[in-house]
Amino acid sequence: MTDQTLSLPLTERPAAIRPSTSYWSGVRRRLARDPVTMICAAILLVILAAVIFAPLLFPLDPYKTSMIRRLKPPGTPGFLLGTDELGRDMLARLIHGGRLSLFMGFAPVLVATCIGATLGIIAGYAGGAVNMGIMRIMDVFYAFPSVLLAVAISGALGPGIINGLFALTLVFIPPITRVAESVTTQIRAQDFVDAARATGASATRIVTGHVLSNVAGPILVYAAGLISVSIIIASGLSFLGLGVSPPTPEWGLMLSAMRQAIYVAPVNAVLPGAMIFIVSICFNMMSDGVRSAMDVRA
Amino acid sequence: MTHENAPLPVESAAPLVSVENLSVTFRSPDKTVTVVNDVSFTLREGEALCLLGESGSGKTVTMRSLMRLLPPTAHYTGRIRLRGIDVLALKAGQLSGIRGSLVSMIFQEPMTALDPVFTIGQQIAETVRRHDGVSHAAARTRALDLLELVQIPSARRRLDAYPFELSGGLRQRAMIALALSCRPRILLADEPTTALDATVQIQVLLLLRSLQRELGMSTIFVTHDLGVACEVADRVAIMYAGRFVEHGAVDDVLTHAAHPYTEGLLHSTVHAERQGGRLEPIAGSPPDLAALPPGCSFEPRCVFARAACRAGMPPLSERGAGQLARCIRGSSIHEASAPVYDAEASL
Numbered sequence: 001m002t003d004q005t006l007s008l009p010l011t012e013r014p015a016a017i018r019p020s021t022s023y024w025s026g027v028r029r030r031l032a033r034d035p036v037t038m039i040c041a042a043i044l045l046v047i048l049a050a051v052i053f054a055p056l057l058f059p060l061d062p063y064k065t066s067m068i069r070r071l072k073p074p075g076t077p078g079f080l081l082g083t084d085e086l087g088r089d090m091l092a093r094l095i096h097g098g099r100l101s102l103f104m105g106f107a108p109v110l111v112a113t114c115i116g117a118t119l120g121i122i123a124g125y126a127g128g129a130v131n132m133g134i135m136r137i138m139d140v141f142y143a144f145p146s147v148l149l150a151v152a153i154s155g156a157l158g159p160g161i162i163n164g165l166f167a168l169t170l171v172f173i174p175p176i177t178r179v180a181e182s183v184t185t186q187i188r189a190q191d192f193v194d195a196a197r198a199t200g201a202s203a204t205r206i207v208t209g210h211v212l213s214n215v216a217g218p219i220l221v222y223a224a225g226l227i228s229v230s231i232i233i234a235s236g237l238s239f240l241g242l243g244v245s246p247p248t249p250e251w252g253l254m255l256s257a258m259r260q261a262i263y264v265a266p267v268n269a270v271l272p273g274a275m276i277f278i279v280s281i282c283f284n285m286m287s288d289g290v291r292s293a294m295d296v297r298a
Numbered sequence: 299m300t301h302e303n304a305p306l307p308v309e310s311a312a313p314l315v316s317v318e319n320l321s322v323t324f325r326s327p328d329k330t331v332t333v334v335n336d337v338s339f340t341l342r343e344g345e346a347l348c349l350l351g352e353s354g355s356g357k358t359v360t361m362r363s364l365m366r367l368l369p370p371t372a373h374y375t376g377r378i379r380l381r382g383i384d385v386l387a388l389k390a391g392q393l394s395g396i397r398g399s400l401v402s403m404i405f406q407e408p409m410t411a412l413d414p415v416f417t418i419g420q421q422i423a424e425t426v427r428r429h430d431g432v433s434h435a436a437a438r439t440r441a442l443d444l445l446e447l448v449q450i451p452s453a454r455r456r457l458d459a460y461p462f463e464l465s466g467g468l469r470q471r472a473m474i475a476l477a478l479s480c481r482p483r484i485l486l487a488d489e490p491t492t493a494l495d496a497t498v499q500i501q502v503l504l505l506l507r508s509l510q511r512e513l514g515m516s517t518i519f520v521t522h523d524l525g526v527a528c529e530v531a532d533r534v535a536i537m538y539a540g541r542f543v544e545h546g547a548v549d550d551v552l553t554h555a556a557h558p559y560t561e562g563l564l565h566s567t568v569h570a571e572r573q574g575g576r577l578e579p580i581a582g583s584p585p586d587l588a589a590l591p592p593g594c595s596f597e598p599r600c601v602f603a604r605a606a607c608r609a610g611m612p613p614l615s616e617r618g619a620g621q622l623a624r625c626i627r628g629s630s631i632h633e634a635s636a637p638v639y640d641a642e643a644s645l
Contacts, residue, residue, distance in 0.1 A: 191411035195473075198367055199425045199480065200398035209424070213415045 030293040037289025040282040047279060051098035060092035062249045071265040082268045084254070085261050090268055094275060097249035100161070102279070104234035104243070104250075105227045108168035113223045116173045120180020121215060125188055125207055135181060138174040146171045150233050154242045164243035168230055179222045180215060187214045217294055224287035228280030235276050251276050314516050315341035315364070315484060320376035322359050322368065331588045333359045335540040336376075343483075346510060346517040348531030348548070350524065350563070354584055356540040357520040361486050364518070365401050366393055380484060399429055402482035404506075406489040408469035412461040418445070418472045419457030422479050429480040444475040449505060467498035474506065478513070485510065485517045491526060503529050524567045528552060536560050539585055539595035542614065546621030556623035558600045594625070602627050 031037055054060065066087035074082040074090070081090040123134040141149065153167035187193065188211065196206050235252025237243035244250040246257065254272040262269045322334040334356040341347050349357040362368050364378060366385060378385040380401055388396070405411035413421055422444055423437035432440070438457070445453035448471040461469055470490060477485060490506065491499040507530050510517045519530055527534050527548065534551050536544040536559060544557040555561045562580035582599035585591060591598055593608035600607065606626055614622040 191405045191407060192413045194367060195403070195405055195411045195476070196413075198365060198397055198403040199476065200394040200396075200429065201425075202394055205428070210413050214413065217415075 027293045031289065034289050034293065037286055037293070040286040040289070043278065044282045044286065047098065047275075048102070051095055051102060054095050055099075060089065060095060062088060062092040062096040063247060064088060071261055071268060073265060074267055081271060082265065084258060084268060090271060093249040093254060094251070094271060097251045097254055097272065098275065100244060100248065101231055101235060101251040101276070104161075104164065104168065105231035105279070105283075108165055108172055108234075109223050109226045109230050111169045112172035112176055112226075113219065115169075116176030117180045117215070117219050119173070120177040120219075121184050121207060121211060123177070124181040124184025125203070125211060127185075127188075131181070134177070138177050141170070141174040142178070146175075146229070147233055147236060150237060151240065151242060154237055159242050159245055161244055164234060164237050167237070168233060171233065172226055172230065175226070176219065176223060180219050183215045183218045184211055187211050221287055221291040221294070224290065225284055228283040231276060231280055231283075235272075313340040314343050314345075314381055315339075315518075316377075316379045317360075317364070318377040318379075320360065320363060320374065320378060322356075322363055323373045323375075324369075324371050325373060326371060329588050333540050333587060334363065337537075337540075337542055338376075339535060339542070339545065341484075341516045341518065343516060344511070344514045345533065346507075346519065346531045348519045348521060348527040348534045349537055350521060350527050350534055351537035352522055352584060354587070355537040357522075357537050358488055360537070361488060361518055361520050362403075364484070364486060365397050365403065367397075367403070398425065398480040398482065400482060401484040401486065402477040402480065403486040404470075404473055404477045404488065404490045407493045408466065408473040409461065409493075411473055412469060412476070414461055417458050417460055418464070418475075422472075422476050425476060425479045440479070441475075444479055445472070447478065447509070448472070448475045450475070466494050467502060470494060470498075470502050471505065474502075474509070478509070481513075483515060485515045487517060487519045489521055490519070492521070492523075499526075500529070506530060524552070524563060536563070539590060540587060541595065541611075541624065542622070543596065543625070544621070544623045545614065546617070547619075550618065550621045556617040556621065557596075557625045558602050558627070559596050560623075562599075 066083075068087065069076075069079070069083050070085060070087045072079055072083045072087075074080065076082055079089050079091070081094065084090055084093060119134050119138075123131040144152070150167045150171045153170055154163050157163035157166065193206055193210060196210055201209070231251075234243055235250070235255065238250045238252035239256040241256070244253050246253060251272040255269075255276070258265075258269040258272065317340070318338050320334060320337045321332060323330055323332045337356075337360055339347065349360060351357045359368065359372075363372070363374060364380065364385065366374075366388075374386050376386075380396060383396060383400070385396070412418070416424075419438060419441045422441035423434070426432065426437040426440045427434070430437075430440075442453055442457055445456055450456050450468055450471050456464065456468070456472070461472070464472060470493070474490075485506075487506065491502050494502060503526060506517070506519075509515070510530075517530070519526065521527055531548050533546065534548045535542050536551070536557065538559050544551055544555065544560045551560060552564065555564055559580070562578070565578040566580060568577070580599055585595055585598065591608070593610055594600070594603075594612055597603045597607040612624050612626045614624045617623050
C-alpha cells in the first residue's frame with residue numbers, strides 16, 4: 001500500500017491529504033471571502049467598541065438637559081447627532097443606550113442558550129417520557145407569540161431591567177430547546193452514536209462528547225439569530241414602558257420618547273430606531289454568513 | 299456506572315461465541331414482530347462466519363444482539379455467551395465492559411459511522427484512552443499504528459483528517475481501525491463493503507481477512523452478497539424470515555446447497571462459470587414477519603413446495619459433515635410425516 005502511494009505523482013495526490021487544520025481554516029477562508037458577512041461584522045465591531053470604550057475616553061453626559069437647545073438637528077456644534085426632546089446629547093445617549101440595549105440582546109440569549117440546550121439535549125437523547133414531558137411544557141410557552149409572552153411576563157412582574165431580562169430569557173428557552181431537541185434526535189439516530197456505544201462509551205460520554213459537539217454549531221448559529229430578536233423585543237418592552245424606565249438611556253425607550261417629535265425633528269427621532277435596525281440586521285446577516293461558512297459537511 | 303469495574307463472570311473452555319435459541323422480538327403498541335427466531339450457532343477462536351440473506355431476514359439484528367446494540371423495544375430470549383459471559387444477563391452498566399474490548403463492530407456506512415466533527419485520530423485516540431487509560435501522546439501513537447495496520451497511506455497526515463476529507467474506502471479503513479482500537483476478540487461487520495464501489499470492496503475484504511488471521515479474531519460478517527461470503531468466511535449461515543435455513547462450511551453450502559432458498563440465491567447470482575446464461579430470480583417476495591405462513595416460511599415461494607411443507611416449520615436437519623438445512627426435501631426424514639430428529643438439540 002505504501003509503495004503504491006509513493007509511486008503516485010505528486011500532482012495526483014488528493015487535495016484532502018494536505019496538512020489539515022482544514023475545517024476551521026476553511027471556515028475562516030470562506031468567511032473572509034464573504035463581503036456581506038465581513039462588512040456586517042465590521043459594523044458590529046465598531047458599534048460594540050464605541051459602546052464599550054467611548055464613555056471611558058470622552059466626557060459624554062447622557063443626562064444633562066437644557067431647555068434652550070431642545071431638538072437641535074444633527075451637526076450642531078458640540079452635538080454631533082443633535083439633541084433630544086429635553087436637550088440631551090443624542091450621541092451620548094445612543095452610546096450609553098447601546099450598552100443597555102446590547103446587553104439586553106446578549107444576556108437573555110446567552111442564559112436561554114445554556115438552559116435551552118441542556119433541556120433540548122436531554123429531551124432529544126433520552127426520548128420517550130422525558131422528551132414528552134420537556135417538549136410539551138415548551139409547547140405551552142410556544143403557544144404564545146414571543147412578543148406577547150414577553151409583554152405578559154414583564155407586565156406581571158412589573159417594569160425593571162431584571163424583570164425584562166427574566167421575561168426575555170423565558171421567551172427564548174422554548175425555541176432553543178426545540179432546535180436542540182430536533183438536532184439531537186437526528187444526531188442520536190446516526191451510526192456514529194451506535195459506533196461509540198459499540199466501542200463501550202457510556203451515555204454521559206456520548207452526550208458530552210459526540211452529541212454536544214455536533215449540536216453546538218446549529219444551536220449557536222440559531223442563538224446568534226435570536227440576539228437581534230432579543231434587542232428588538234427588549235426595545236419594544238422599553239417602548240411600552242415595561243423594561244427600562246426613564247431617564248435611563250435605552251434605544252427602545254428613546255424611540256418611544258422621541259416619537260412625538262417625529263414631525264419637528266425627524267432625523268433625531270429616527271436615530272434610535274436606525275441603531276436597532278442596523279444592529280439587528282447585521283447580527284442576522286452575520287449569523288447567516290457563519291452558518292453557510294460552517295456548513296460544508298451537509 | 300459502578301458496575302463497570304466489577305469482574306465479569308467468565309467460564310473457561312467454552313467456545314468464543316455461543317448462541318443458543320436466540321429470538322429477538324420487537325414490541326410496539328400495535329404489533330409484536332419476531333425478527334430473529336430460534337437462532338443457534340457457535341464460533342471458535344479465529345473462525346469467520348457469514349450471515350447471508352436478503353433485507354429484513356434478521357441478519358443485522360442477530361449480529362447486533364451479540365452486543366445488545368438494539369433499541370430498547372427489543373426483547374431477547376435464549377442465550378448468548380461471548381467467551382463464557384452471558385451477554386443477555388449483563389446489567390446495562392456492565393455492557394461497556396465487553397463492548398469494544400471483547401466484541402467490536404464495523405458499520406455499513408462509514409460516513410455516518412464516524413463523527414463528522416472530530417478528526418480520525420481524535421476518535422481513535424479517545425477510544426484508546428478510555429479503554430487503556432493511557433496518555434494523550436501514547437493514544438495518538440497507537441492511533442497511528444492502527445491506521446498503518448489498516449494500510450491507510452500517509453497515515454500520519456490522515457490522523458488529522460476529518461471523515462469528510464477521506465474517500466469511501468479510506469473511511470471504511472478508518473472505521474475498521476476504530477473498531478480494532480481496543481483489541482477485540484470478536485469483530486462484527488455489518489455489510490462492511492456495501493457502501494463501497496466494486497474495486498475498493500475487494501481490497502477492504504482482503505484487508506479484513508488478513509487482519510482477522512493476523513490478530514486471530516473471530517469474525518461475523520453480515521452480507522447479502524454471496525461473493526463476499528465466499529471471499530471472507532469459513533462458515534456461512536443463510537437466513538430467511540428470521541431463521542437459519544441453511545448453515546455449514548462455505549464450500550459445502552455453495553457447492554451442494556440443500557435448501558431451495560440457497561439454491562435460488564445461487565441461481566440468481568452472476569458466476570464466472572455461468573456466463574451468458576439468464577439469471578433465475580426467486581419468485582415472490584419475503585413474507586411479512588408479523589404474519590408468517592403457518593408452515594415453512596419459504597413454502598409460498600418454493601418450487602418444490604408440497605402439502606407437507608404447510609404442516610409446520612421443518613427443523614434444521616443434518617446433511618453431511620456439519621451442514622444443516624431446514625427443509626424436508628432430501629433430508630433423512632424425507633417422506634416422514636413427523637420430524638423425528640431435531641438437529642438443534644444436538645448442537
